[in-house]
Amino acid sequence: MFSISSPDRFTLARWVFARALGAIFFCAFVSLGLQIRGLAGEHGIIPAQQFLDAAWNQLGAGALWQVPTLCWLNASDTMLVALCLSGVALSIALMCGVFPGLCALLLWALYLSLCWIATPFTNFQWDALLLETALAATLLFPWQWRPQWGRWRPAQQAGLWLLWWLVFRLMVESGAVKLSSHDATWLSLTALDYHFETQPLPLWTAWFASQIPDALLCLATFIMFVIELAAPLLIVAPRRWRHAGAWALIGLQVIILATGNYAFFNLLTITLCLSLFDDDGWPARLKSWVQIRILTTEAWTPLSTWLLGPVLALVFLVTVQPLLSSLGLVRRWPVPFSTLNEAVQPWMSLNGYGLFRVMTTSRHEISVEGSDDGVHWREYEFRWKPGDLNERPGLVAPHQPRLDWQMWFAALSNLQDNRWFVPFLVRLLEGSPEVLGLLRHDPFPSHPPRYIRAVVYDYHFTRFGDGHPGWWKRELLGLYCPPITLKNGRPTLAEPAPK
Structure with a gap:
């Protein structure tokens, strides 16, 4: 022994x-x-x-x-x-x-x-x-x-x-x-x-x-x-x-x-x-x-x-x-x-543990979009989380892109449960270089957008023989955060765009 x-x-x-x-x-x-x-x-x-x-x-x-x-x-x-x-x-x-x-x-x-x-x-x-x-x-x-x-x-x-x-x-x-x-x-x-x-x-x-x-x-x-x-x-x-x-x-x-x-x-x-x-x-x-x-x-x-x-x-x-x-x-x-x-x-030095207590059975992904007119929207690209359906999921560990990770958790609940999310959108409306540096691509390189919103998609892996050529397929579920804009430096719900 x-x-x-x-x-x-x-x-x-x-x-x-x-x-x-x-x-x-x-x-x-x-x-x-x-x-x-x-x-x-x-x-x-x-x-x-x-x-x-x-x-x-x-x-x-x-x-x-x-x-x-x-x-x-x-x-x-x-x-x-x-x-x-x-x-x-x-x-x-x-x-x-x-x-x-x-x-x-x-x-x-x-x-x-x-x-x-x-x-x-x-x-x-x-x-x-x-x-x-x-x-x-x-x-x-x-x-x-x-x-x-x-x-x-x-x-x-x-x-x-x-x-x-x-x-x-x-x-x-x-x-x-x-x-x-x-x-x-x-x-x-x-x-x-x-x-x-x-x-x-x-x-x-x-x-x-x-x-x-x-x-x-x-x-x-x-x-x-x-x-x-x-x-x-x-x-x-x-x-x-x-x-x-x-x-x-x-x-x-x-x-x-x-x-x-x-x-x-x-x-x-x-x-x-x-x-x-x-x-x-x-x-x-x-x-x-x-x-x-x-x-x-x-x-x-x-x-x-x-x-x-x-x-x-x-x-x-x-x-x-x-x-x-x-x-x-x-x-x-x-x-x-x-x-x-x-x-x-x-x-944080004497802890309890327990990963994956409850298995997530669906994958919702939040897409952040900006617009100058409230009609035409352009999508922000994150560095590592799924977005482009044809992009192969990549190796990033041991580096942890913490915003990408937090976006996954945000998609498991609603906007009210994630108090950091609106401040994140506000920084994008302000064109903060530090926050934009966490993303892969800024669709508004010359100026920040006037409006910003977040929508939710349901993502699934494609499968052998299902007719989808990429790695992912997705379906739009609806809004996660309605369009907002800045008024006097504060986030405000945007007025509906004219039809």
């Missing part, structure tokens, strides 16, 4: 994990840095300063805890870009193994700041997963300028436990919520009949996957449940069984990667699974190459040993709540437990 009492057997996993986590943070900060001014800049969709002012007016000084961000110091475009560039620099330092523990903590603080300031475009589960991973990594990694990887202390052991607990919760909760939601497609094993077509940003390979016979898709759904619910149980099994469970989890992520664009989520999950391999589970050549660079002097950690117990207890008390709730074992928690959960929730 495997014993965690020999944590030094995971030295190589820790070394590789640090490099992989640095690479993922690099992708996350570069991706967000390319979009931050359009999302939260002074001329962005939801300006950072406007968001902070509203938070302060509503919460007072409590906003400093409820909205933890360094942008309370300064919310200018320069500050937003500086946070992203600092994240890129620290990511490179982590990949190079320079002060890995400190880098992980600083990366956590920077990314948390940006996640709050760019809401609702940064409210994805992988953003929270990255923050929770980074915070656990501050214990797992050494805290030296030239890190000493070979000798472990109790803090490093605690960090490894936290990562394993995170892998367990992530996968089990993702499987359990699909069942506890009582969604008919999951219970009948028909969810994959819809998934490839309705996922936010499918790859071109999803078109081919959607053509697979229903019986095979049903079998694949069953196998997915087995992996998500059973493989995590092997984490505490003997090493060969643990390795088998890790490979099953990694294989599932590779399959998801092959047909969809989920930013850095799949890569991060695979990275977490790497922590399950002890030193004997790595290729001999890699182990020999890394051992040359590993010293065995005493590691140092900023967290005293006597604090580890309370820290682990806090993490367990907070994170066990969504786990047991997803399993249907507890429906209502006592006030002290729920209060504790609410207190730490703003820091």
Whole structure:
């Protein structure tokens, strides 16, 4: 039976994990840095300063805890870009193994700041997963300028436990919520009949996957449940069984990667699974190459040993709540437990998970159109979300085009539920270069349109032999947002065009 009492057997996993986590943070900060001014800049969709002012007016000084961000110091475009560039620099330092523990903590603080300031475009589960991973990594990694990887202390052991607990919760909760939601497609094993077509940003390979016979898709759904619910149980099994469970989890992520664009989520999950391999589970050549660079002097950690117990207890008390709730074992928690959960929730670092709780069975796409006369409309082109019926779905991950993603969510509900949408249209009426930079094509290059509106289409993949030549076919459903125009700088419903 495997014993965690020999944590030094995971030295190589820790070394590789640090490099992989640095690479993922690099992708996350570069991706967000390319979009931050359009999302939260002074001329962005939801300006950072406007968001902070509203938070302060509503919460007072409590906003400093409820909205933890360094942008309370300064919310200018320069500050937003500086946070992203600092994240890129620290990511490179982590990949190079320079002060890995400190880098992980600083990366956590920077990314948390940006996640709050760019809401609702940064409210994805992988953003929270990255923050929770980074915070656990501050214990797992050494805290030296030239890190000493070979000798472990109790803090490093605690960090490894936290990562394993995170892998367990992530996968089990993702499987359990699909069942506890009582969604008919999951219970009948028909969810994959819809998934490839309705996922936010499918790859071109999803078109081919959607053509697979229903019986095979049903079998694949069953196998997915087995992996998500059973493989995590092997984490505490003997090493060969643990390795088998890790490979099953990694294989599932590779399959998801092959047909969809989920930013850095799949890569991060695979990275977490790497922590399950002890030193004997790595290729001999890699182990020999890394051992040359590993010293065995005493590691140092900023967290005293006597604090580890309370820290682990806090993490367990907070994170066990969504786990047991997803399993249907507890429906209502006592006030002290729920209060504790609410207190730490703003820091996005002790989370519950559960992707695709309910499978989307139809794909609605919002098309944004502008006009100079209210009669003739020209369509704005987004960079990655489906639009042109003949355009092949492309690969964009690990970059996440956050406006394109949010457009998918907006189409699942109505205009009133998406308060960012009208400000987005207003920026287009103003001709904001920062917001237009989030799009592929501006149909009004010389001047902003006078009117703008949004319409909804029902999209479907074409199928072999159905007579449609492109990748998609669509049907107009109606208006999502009626035509609006600017009067005295404020959005106003446009008067009907003369017939």
